[in-house]
Amino acid sequence: MTSEFNGWNARRGAGPDPGAAHQVLTRCPVCGDDLRIVRLECPACGSALHGNFTLGRLARLTREQLQFVEVFIRCRGKIKDVEEELGISYPTVVARLNEVVQAMGFEVRQEDTADLAARRQQILDELASGTLTAADAASRLRSL
Numbered sequence: 700m701t702s703e704f705n706g707w708n709a710r711r712g713a714g715p716d717p718g719a720a721h722q723v724l725t726r727c728p729v730c731g732d733d734l735r736i737v738r739l740e741c742p743a744c745g746s747a748l749h750g751n752f753t754l755g756r757l758a759r760l761t762r763e764q765l766q767f768v769e770v771f772i773r774c775r776g777k778i779k780d781v782e783e784e785l786g787i788s789y790p791t792v793v794a795r796l797n798e799v800v801q802a803m804g805f806e807v808r809q810e811d812t813a814d815l816a817a818r819r820q821q822i823l824d825e826l827a828s829g830t831l832t833a834a835d836a837a838s839r840l841r842s843l
Contacts, residue, residue, distance in 0.1 A: 725758040756803040764799050771796065778843070789841065
């Protein structure tokens with residue numbers, strides 16, 4: 700039985716893969732609380748620094764959230780491109796982006812979410828009343 704956990708190849712009796720680049724654990728595997736780095740060491744000269752260090756806001760993200768951020772950055776923040784690359788809808792991209800913003804400790808503005816929902820509902824109402832064609836409604840929804 701083999702599994703990987705933070706760069707460790709978890710075969711019975713096997714230690715870490717000496718050539719693997721390890722990601723730093725940011726959550727305690729026992730209780731789930733934030734972990735702190737208490738020692739930094741220079742491999743070249745052996746100097747060490749003891750203290751209480753954090754990795755910053757990005758370290759708060761899950762692996763899936765980090766992958767989403769990588770795609771978002773690669774797409775240069777263009778939500779339409781993120782939609783296409785991940786095969787998800789605009790509302791899903793916005794929801795995932797809001798999750799990332801919240802996980803990083805920033806406030807998610809509810810008016811942004813409410814305004815988007817109101818605009819989407821208006822388009823759907825116009826489609827239902829016949830003032831918009833399906834193609835026009837789809838185009839407008841994609842551009843939100």
